[in-house]
Amino acid sequence: MAENKRESNIDCLRIISMLMVVCLHFFSHGGLNDALTPSLNWAAGNLLLAACFVAVNCFVIISGYYLCTSQFKLKKLANIWLQVFVYSVVCCIIVSVATGSFSLKELINSAMTVTMKQYWFVTAYLLLYVVFPFLNCAIRAMNRKTHLLCCCTLLGIFSVLHNIIYISDFGGVNGGYSFLWFCVLYIVAAYVRLYIKKDSFGWKKPLFCYLICIAVVEGERIAAYYITPYIFGRVALTSLFYSNNSIPLVLASFSLFQFFRAVDIQNKVFSKVIGVLSPLAFGVYLIHDNRFVRPLLWGFIEPTRFADSPLLIPVVIAGTIAIFTVCCAVEWLRQLLFRKCGITGVINKVCDRIQSKTILWLRGDAGQIHS
Numbered sequence: 169m170a171e172n173k174r175e176s177n178i179d180c181l182r183i184i185s186m187l188m189v190v191c192l193h194f195f196s197h198g199g200l201n202d203a204l205t206p207s208l209n210w211a212a213g214n215l216l217l218a219a220c221f222v223a224v225n226c227f228v229i230i231s232g233y234y235l236c237t238s239q240f241k242l243k244k245l246a247n248i249w250l251q252v253f254v255y256s257v258v259c260c261i262i263v264s265v266a267t268g269s270f271s272l273k274e275l276i277n278s279a280m281t282v283t284m285k286q287y288w289f290v291t292a293y294l295l296l297y298v299v300f301p302f303l304n305c306a307i308r309a310m311n312r313k314t315h316l317l318c319c320c321t322l323l324g325i326f327s328v329l330h331n332i333i334y335i336s337d338f339g340g341v342n343g344g345y346s347f348l349w350f351c352v353l354y355i356v357a358a359y360v361r362l363y364i365k366k367d368s369f370g371w372k373k374p375l376f377c378y379l380i381c382i383a384v385v386e387g388e389r390i391a392a393y394y395i396t397p398y399i400f401g402r403v404a405l406t407s408l409f410y411s412n413n414s415i416p417l418v419l420a421s422f423s424l425f426q427f428f429r430a431v432d433i434q435n436k437v438f439s440k441v442i443g444v445l446s447p448l449a450f451g452v453y454l455i456h457d458n459r460f461v462r463p464l465l466w467g468f469i470e471p472t473r474f475a476d477s478p479l480l481i482p483v484v485i486a487g488t489i490a491i492f493t494v495c496c497a498v499e500w501l502r503q504l505l506f507r508k509c510g511i512t513g514v515i516n517k518v519c520d521r522i523q524s525k526t527i528l529w530l531r532g533d534a535g536q537i538h539s
Contacts, residue, residue, distance in 0.1 A: 176439040179446035181428040186449040189224035191488045198471035209480045218385040225421035228350050232357025242299045243519035255454040257283040263460035292347040303477045307358050322352045327413045344412020374427035381420035384411040451499025
């Protein structure tokens, strides 16, 4: 398989998706979801929330888009695991010592952060990365029509039916926060990569579709808030579309991805900035959403102070950019330290050697079978 080249437009979406994740955490971890009451701020906040809710889907779609034509690399898996391990353990030690609450049990839990699901996204993504070669085998075995039927079936079961049968997570996708949902997105993203051209819809139609879907998500919440009390005697169904696998958000995610596919970034300076920031984006998530950093960060910012302020949206946007910038700087320093100390080089060499020997062993077994 040919090696994938970096595309500034897709890298730009990766950066924007991480900014969206940080923005989402202002509402969930920062307490704004509970603090906002029906008002102009409530409507504006929900609109921003809906616009950003595609972030996780977009990350997985980007991965599927590239990995479906790639080969498994043990060194990538090892480097991601080490990155997660370092931030989990270091943050645990620093915060625990600083607050005088060090616990050996917490340190061990931090060292096992992937299996303990302390970062749900990391656990699901690493599982996806382990199985993607097998998904690719299945994808290559399908023709276009079969692949399309597979996509429609998976989306019908795990998205459409889940919105219709809202009260039951019968498929076990947990609102799209699961390894299973990542596999669904991967298969659909592979179809997009293999059979849909970048300029199939231009950039205006996907952008328009994204905006319409976000308006539907926002409109449903507002309508549910004011109409359901007359039907059920209480407010209900305000989160009907606020899940990664909801129909409008799935459509919005792929629309936004297709929009960025069609965009041609020609400015060399902008492309260079994107190329620098994109590899740092994952570190932003690991730092600011670390379970030891999280209460300190949101306790320091206290977004709920601005719940009734006209400055709410500007504060959320400025705070999102500030958190992203600081975390990028920390991740850049970590990467620099690892390169200078030769840690990255050693891991890559060891993993390449293990992988090459494994491939030779597999080919030897295949030769014996054929003989």
